Amino acid sequence: DIQMTQSPSSLSASVGDRVTITCRASQSISTYLNWYQQKPGKAPKLLIYTASSLQSGVPSRFSGSGSGTDFTLTINSLQREDFATYYCQQSYSTLITFGQGTRLEIK
Amino acid sequence: QLQLQESGPGLVKPSETLSLTCTVSGGSISSSSYYWGWIRQSPGKGLEWIGSIYHSGSNYYNPSLKSRVTVSVDTSKNHFSLKLSSVTAADTAVYYCARRYTAILQYYFDYWGQGTLVTVSS
Numbered sequence: 407d408i409q410m411t412q413s414p415s416s417l418s419a420s421v422g423d424r425v426t427i428t429c430r431a432s433q434s435i436s437t438y439l440n441w442y443q444q445k446p447g448k449a450p451k452l453l454i455y456t457a458s459s460l461q462s463g464v465p466s467r468f469s470g471s472g473s474g475t476d477f478t479l480t481i482n483s484l485q486r487e488d489f490a491t492y493y494c495q496q497s498y499s500t501l502i503t504f505g506q507g508t509r510l511e512i513k
Numbered sequence: 514q515l516q517l518q519e520s521g522p523g524l525v526k527p528s529e530t531l532s533l534t535c536t537v538s539g540g541s542i543s544s545s546s547y548y549w550g551w552i553r554q555s556p557g558k559g560l561e562w563i564g565s566i567y568h569s570g571s572n573y574y575n576p577s578l579k580s581r582v583t584v585s586v587d588t589s590k591n592h593f594s595l596k597l598s599s600v601t602a603a604d605t606a607v608y609y610c611a612r613r614y615t616a617i618l619q620y621y622f623d624y625w626g627q628g629t630l631v632t633v634s635s
Contacts, residue, residue, distance in 0.1 A: 440621040449609055449625035450560065456619050493560055497620035500573055502550075502562040 408432050408496050412505035418513040423484045427508045429477045429494035438498035441470055441479045444507075445490045453492075454479065486512075515540040517610050517626035525604075525633050531597040535610030535626055542591045543568040548613040550622065551584060551595045553606040561606075565613060566593055600633045607631075 409432035419425050429439065437457035442450035452461045454470035457477055467482040481488055489512050494505040521533035535549070542549060550565035564574035564584040574582050578597070586593040597604060607630050611622040 437618070438620060442622075449611075449628050450622070451625075452621055452623050455614075455621040455623075459619075461623070495560075495622075501575060502565075504560040504562070506559045 407501055408435060408499050408503055410494055410496055410503050410505040412492075412494055412508045414508060415506065416509040416511065418511045419484055420513045421484055421486055425481050425484060425510065427479045427492055427510075429472075429479070429505050431475045431477075431496055431498075434474045435496045435498035437473045438496055439470075439472065439477045440495045440497065441468075442493045442495065443488075443490045444493065450493060481510075484510075515612065515624050517612065517624055519608060519610050519626045519629040521629065521631070523630060523632060525600055525631060526635050527601055527633055528599055531595070531600050531604060531608075531631055531633075533595045533608055533610075533629065533631070534592050535594070536590075536592040537612075538591070542586065542593065543588050546614060546616055548615050549586065549593045550611050550613050552609045552611055552622070554609070554628075555603075555606045558606075563595065563597075563608075602633050605631065605633045 411430045413428045439457045441454040444450040453464050458470045469480045491507045491509045493507050516538045518536045525531045548565040551563040566572040566584045566586050572584050581598045583596040607628040609628045610626045612624040614623050
């Protein structure tokens, strides 16, 4: 299995802040890395695919980067609606795996 | 607008079989660029991929669940289904169905159902 490790597990920030979430794969996955946002009681929502491509309809304050084993999700100028849990997911292997999640809370 | 909707019992007894169906509307399950999958999330926990299927019936499963899982597709009804046998309390989770876009260098879940909570209890 390819293990996906996110850091931090939780994060407190204020509206207007810039935040970065990191995802590390246990082996190289090229750019087969996606990011999702999940709010309580809702299904995950695709934000970024193939490491850096912004899904249609997602605000441009979200961006992704990285390749190989290290990836980042950056949110510029945090908005109130961005407080949620974020997951990375690798699709390099036929055994699809997710990170454990990063909970973004309001400071 | 594509929509996915899970349906099935919300309560299953231990040792029995969990059965869920995902009905796809607003698009065809036979589209060539997509696999269809099941993902679950235990209460307060992260996401676990269960298995995926193509409209041809080609499927693949999470090895940790493979001995208990069957995912099937019915193109005439535009839906796909999940069966998980010999369930225990550890299988209590919200079960999501999702569409997986599949193209060269691009594989991601772009549409999800709302999720359905399945509790395993006697």
